[in-house]
Amino acid sequence: MGVPAQSAVQHTVQPPGANPADPSFWQLPHSARLEAFAALRALERPGYFVERAATWRRPERGFYALVRHADVVQASRLSQVFVSAPGVTTPEPAGWVRFLFGDSMVNMDAPHHTQLRRVVSRAFTPRLLAAAEEDIRRVASCVVDDMIEQRPGEFVASVASRMPFEVICNLMGIPEHYRPEIAGRVDHASENVGVDRPLRARLRVPGRGLRALARMQMMMASLARERRSRPTDDLISALVRADVDGQALDVRQLGAFFSLLMVAGVETTRNAITHALTLLTDNPDQRALLEADFDRYADGAVDEVVRHSTPIIQFRRTVLTEHSLGGRRFLPGDKVVLYYASANRDESVFTDPDVFDITRNPNPHLGYGGGGPHFCLGAHLARQEIKALFRELLSRPRALRAVGPPDLAHSNFDNRVRALPFAFEPPVS
Numbered sequence: 360m361g362v363p364a365q366s367a368v369q370h371t372v373q374p375p376g377a378n379p380a381d382p383s384f385w386q387l388p389h390s391a392r393l394e395a396f397a398a399l400r401a402l403e404r405p406g407y408f409v410e411r412a413a414t415w416r417r418p419e420r421g422f423y424a425l426v427r428h429a430d431v432v433q434a435s436r437l438s439q440v441f442v443s444a445p446g447v448t449t450p451e452p453a454g455w456v457r458f459l460f461g462d463s464m465v466n467m468d469a470p471h472h473t474q475l476r477r478v479v480s481r482a483f484t485p486r487l488l489a490a491a492e493e494d495i496r497r498v499a500s501c502v503v504d505d506m507i508e509q510r511p512g513e514f515v516a517s518v519a520s521r522m523p524f525e526v527i528c529n530l531m532g533i534p535e536h537y538r539p540e541i542a543g544r545v546d547h548a549s550e551n552v553g554v555d556r557p558l559r560a561r562l563r564v565p566g567r568g569l570r571a572l573a574r575m576q577m578m579m580a581s582l583a584r585e586r587r588s589r590p591t592d593d594l595i596s597a598l599v600r601a602d603v604d605g606q607a608l609d610v611r612q613l614g615a616f617f618s619l620l621m622v623a624g625v626e627t628t629r630n631a632i633t634h635a636l637t638l639l640t641d642n643p644d645q646r647a648l649l650e651a652d653f654d655r656y657a658d659g660a661v662d663e664v665v666r667h668s669t670p671i672i673q674f675r676r677t678v679l680t681e682h683s684l685g686g687r688r689f690l691p692g693d694k695v696v697l698y699y700a701s702a703n704r705d706e707s708v709f710t711d712p713d714v715f716d717i718t719r720n721p722n723p724h725l726g727y728g729g730g731g732p733h734f735c736l737g738a739h740l741a742r743q744e745i746k747a748l749f750r751e752l753l754s755r756p757r758a759l760r761a762v763g764p765p766d767l768a769h770s771n772f773d774n775r776v777r778a779l780p781f782a783f784e785p786p787v788s
């Protein structure tokens with residue numbers, strides 16, 4: 360039987376409370392949101408949600424929610440139909456911000472995306488990442504040395520953020536004296552993505568976010584100049600020497616890539632690390648298994664942390680050509696939102712999806728995306744970092760644990776933890 364034709368937007372009767380277009384949905388407890396996603400997965404076809412009602416000047420704006428594993432995979436892979444321009448975040452980035460600061464590769468499509476990705480992937484080949492392994496181990500060891508010296512307190516700032524930040528700065532070749540400022544700027548640049556805030560705060564904070572972007576752009580420009588005249592073996596040198604359409608990356612492209620790495624690479628990994636501590640504290644049987652044979656269970660544990668916590672909740676796409684998927688026919692211009700957080704709890708793919716099980720095999724989670732040309736460039740690096748850090752955390756201090764609930768940001772974009780109180784006993788010397 361054919362898919363019902365769509366002449367205009369197709370509205371659906373929604374299960375009560377399951378409206379991800381409503382900012383208050385993202386204030387619900389995590390368990391209530393998961394229940395709502397389960398109700399949406401049970402719908403016959405992807406539901407439609409109104410983001411902004413129509414006025415006499417503007418048409419209605421809304422999106423279709425792709426919540427099933429199979430639908431998210433298909434839309435991710437059909438990149439000629441479900442395109443990333445003009446933007447994958449909600450709301451989409453303003454045109455003038457993209458013009459001023461350069462477009463991020465997540466928002467691009469072929470052929471520009473393909474060319475840029477080819478260049479930047481050179482820094483993420485298994486061979487280069489194997490070479491980075493030693494550095495990752497060293498960073499993990501230093502972070503845990505400092506943690507032991509500083510005593511228990513707050514896990515995000517003292518442990519989880521430091522690990523990915525230092526690793527990416529080392530990869531890029533960011534000099535030490537730039538790092539404290541960059542760390543502060545990154546927090547400002549991304550603190551409000553996907554968070555609904557009161558109008559006063561909205562007016563005040565974008566200025567701070569844009570200032571942070573502009574300042575990072577300036578730092579990149581000065582580093583790019585330095586590396587062009589004196590290349591080293593770091594990522595910035597590789598990028599300014601690289602050829603995209605016969606040219607090296609310009610300052611705007613370099614700045615945009617750097618900002619993306621800082622948000623995509625640091626925040627995601629930091630949130631995964633923080634959720635890992637809560638999950639291991641709440642599931643002592645799983646932790647005992649991991650501690651008993653770290654080498655055997657670590658890869659599975661890291662994948663299960665990423666599935667269960669899903670650090671990136673959603674990305675969106677715009678429909679370019681008419682296409683049917685999941686029982687709906689989509690028309691050019693339609694917006695679809697890919698809910699990785701829902702796909703990762705799809706009961707038709709994962710047995711007992713709410714259970715944290717480090718032995719889950721297979722574990723085809725979509726935490727790094729559903730495949731296709733935008734699949735996370737740093738997935739392997741993230742796995743290496745989380746594994747190296749937990750190898751140290753579980754073997755050196757004793758009884759490391761979360762001692763309170765995570766302070767979660769109410770974001771529709773990432774499963775961000777603002778703070779997590781933790782404790783441990785020092786190692787026996």
Ligand code: HEM
Nearest residue numbers: 464465623624627628631671727728733734735736737741
């Ligand atoms: C647990 C950690 C991480 C998670 C959960 C994660 C998740 C994701 C997701 C969901 C996407 C979008 C995929 C798609 O649209 O199909 C993505 C893209 C990306 N990620 Fe990650 N990521 C992580 C770590 C990292 C790290 C460590 C780096 C780099 C150092 C990184 C760099 C990127 C880049 C550059 C993209 C854009 C790729 C493109 O548009 O071609 N990510 N990531």
